[in-house]
Amino acid sequence: MQILSNIRRKRVEQNLINGVRKNTQKINNTRDLTPTQKREIKQYWRDLLGIDIPLDWHRYFYKRTGVFSVKYIPTSLYYTDIIGRINQMQFERAYSDKNLTELLLKDVKQPETVLKNVNGYFYHDGKNISKEEAARVCWNMDDIIIKPSLKSHGDGVKKFACVNGKISVEGKTIEQLFDLYEKDFIIQKVVHQHEKMNELNPSSVNTIRILTYHSGMEVIVPYTVVRIGRKGWDIDNETAGGISTKINADGTLCKYAFGSPGNDMIEKTDTGTVLEGFKVPSFDKAIEKVKQLHLQLPHFNLIGWDICIDNEGDPVLIEWNVWPELSQSANGPAFGDYTDRILKEIWGRENTHQY
Numbered sequence: 001m002q003i004l005s006n007i008r009r010k011r012v013e014q015n016l017i018n019g020v021r022k023n024t025q026k027i028n029n030t031r032d033l034t035p036t037q038k039r040e041i042k043q044y045w046r047d048l049l050g051i052d053i054p055l056d057w058h059r060y061f062y063k064r065t066g067v068f069s070v071k072y073i074p075t076s077l078y079y080t081d082i083i084g085r086i087n088q089m090q091f092e093r094a095y096s097d098k099n100l101t102e103l104l105l106k107d108v109k110q111p112e113t114v115l116k117n118v119n120g121y122f123y124h125d126g127k128n129i130s131k132e133e134a135a136r137v138c139w140n141m142d143d144i145i146i147k148p149s150l151k152s153h154g155d156g157v158k159k160f161a162c163v164n165g166k167i168s169v170e171g172k173t174i175e176q177l178f179d180l181y182e183k184d185f186i187i188q189k190v191v192h193q194h195e196k197m198n199e200l201n202p203s204s205v206n207t208i209r210i211l212t213y214h215s216g217m218e219v220i221v222p223y224t225v226v227r228i229g230r231k232g233w234d235i236d237n238e239t240a241g242g243i244s245t246k247i248n249a250d251g252t253l254c255k256y257a258f259g260s261p262g263n264d265m266i267e268k269t270d271t272g273t274v275l276e277g278f279k280v281p282s283f284d285k286a287i288e289k290v291k292q293l294h295l296q297l298p299h300f301n302l303i304g305w306d307i308c309i310d311n312e313g314d315p316v317l318i319e320w321n322v323w324p325e326l327s328q329s330a331n332g333p334a335f336g337d338y339t340d341r342i343l344k345e346i347w348g349r350e351n352t353h354q355y
Contacts, residue, residue: 005354009080016076017056023261024060031063044070048340049347053077057328064264064329071333073326078334083323084353085346086213087300092322095299098149098186099123101319105293109316111188114144120183135174138162143190146177150184152321159190159234191316194309196281199273204229207306207318208247208286209327211334212294213342214301219291222338223331226253226280227306231270244330245275251283252276258329286315293317301346 033041038055045053057074061067073082083089095104099116115137116123122134129137138144140163147157160177161168167177193205200206206228213220224247233241243266245257255276257266268274290305297303297320304324308316326334335342 013076013080016079017054020056020060020075024056024063026262027060027063027264028262029063031066033059033062033068037062037068041070048343061328064258064261065332067332069333071335071339072328073334073339075326078326080353081351082343082346083302084351085349086302086342087322087352089322089352089354091299093150095297096150096152096322097184098147098319099184101317105296105317105320107296108289108293109310109314111145111191111316111318113186113188114138114141115187116149117178117181117183117185118149131175131178134178135165138174138187139165144187145190146181146185146187148181148184149186152319152323156181156185157234191308191318192311194281194311194313196279197309199271200226200269200278201229201231201233201271203232204234204242205308205318207308208280208283209244209324210287210290210305210307211324211326212290212303212305213335213338214294214298214303215341215345219294220338221287221291222335222342223327224283224287225327225330228257228269243269244327246331247280247283251280253278253280254330264329280309282309282313282315285313289315289317293320 033055041055041058042052045051053074054076058072061072094100097118099118102110102113115134122129122131124134124137142161143159144161145157145159148155162174165174166172167174172180191205197206206226208224208226210224211222213222225244226247227242227244229242241260243257243259243263246254248254253275255267256264257275258264259266267276286307286309290307293305294303300322302322302324304321306318306320308318310316328334333339
């Protein structure tokens with residue numbers, strides 16, 4: 001069994017390396033690591049953890065951003081060796097179900113839930129109902145979102161309206177939409193975001209991604225970025241075509257945003273809003289809220305929070321992730337000044353991620 005696990009792990013590592021090499025080729029410049037930089041990276045990781053790492057991610061981020069650091073986290077190492085030591089991944093599947101979020105985390109605003117489907121069963125207002133009753137709940141509704149409850153990265157997220165039981169854009173019936181998603185999905189009302197966040201892009205809910213790390217009696221914040229949708233798009237995720245940029249400690253944005261590989265150094269959103277100096281509303285409130293929430297989830301020391309600021313200036317929890325992607329193009333090294341501390345704290349722990 002251990003041999004099979006090692007084979008799967010090696011396959012994951014190689015697939016990730018192949019992926020980052022392909023993405024590096026999409027970047028249109030000749031910037032590359034120098035021999036001295038390569039030695040510095042190798043020495044840092046040997047001194048810190050006693051391991052050799054592939055240089056592909058350091059090369060990729062340096063080529064994209066022009067910012068060199070030995071502290072970039074290789075995605076292959078993060079997926080195979082780091083996240084399973086930080087978080088107790090045997091709990092990941094159940095805790096990550098978006099249908100359970102309002103039960104787990106009650107002390108925070110969340111989008112209003114219209115309907116849940118859990119393992120094929122429909123629920124409305126906490127009561128199990130039939131498919132026919134579920135259709136009637138959604139019969140005439142505007143500005144609602146459906147999304148799979150066990151997926152992330154914006155997969156399957158769709159904004160729609162239902163008029164007399166028909167989906168206005170696609171012409172499907174609401175029952176056909178249920179059938180398309182099969183099971184394990186949630187339907188919620190759209191959050192109306194703060195007018196300042198609309199300036200970044202009005203068609204998408206532009207979320208703040210806050211990475212928190214729980215250590216001892218404190219919760220620290222290694223980084224924060226804002227994710228911004230493109231013109232006319234509903235989704236802000238970078239993997240779905242959105243862009244991301246770093247949020248400074250004072251809540252202002254950095255000069256450049258990054259999208260998909262090769263879509264770099266973006267200074268304005270599609271609305272023409274200049275990123276540098278743009279002030280994210282209620283940023284401090286969002287930081288304090290996720291710190292409080294993290295203490296309620298002791299099985300996970302690293303969490304990625306997606307927070308919207310609503311039209312009343314309050315943080316709204318859109319979702320949380322116990323296997324968060326690391327926005328190192330937009331932010332720089334994922335753990336920043338906390339890199340040595342975090343990796344030293346977790347490296348001797350059992351790896352709970354199973355292949």
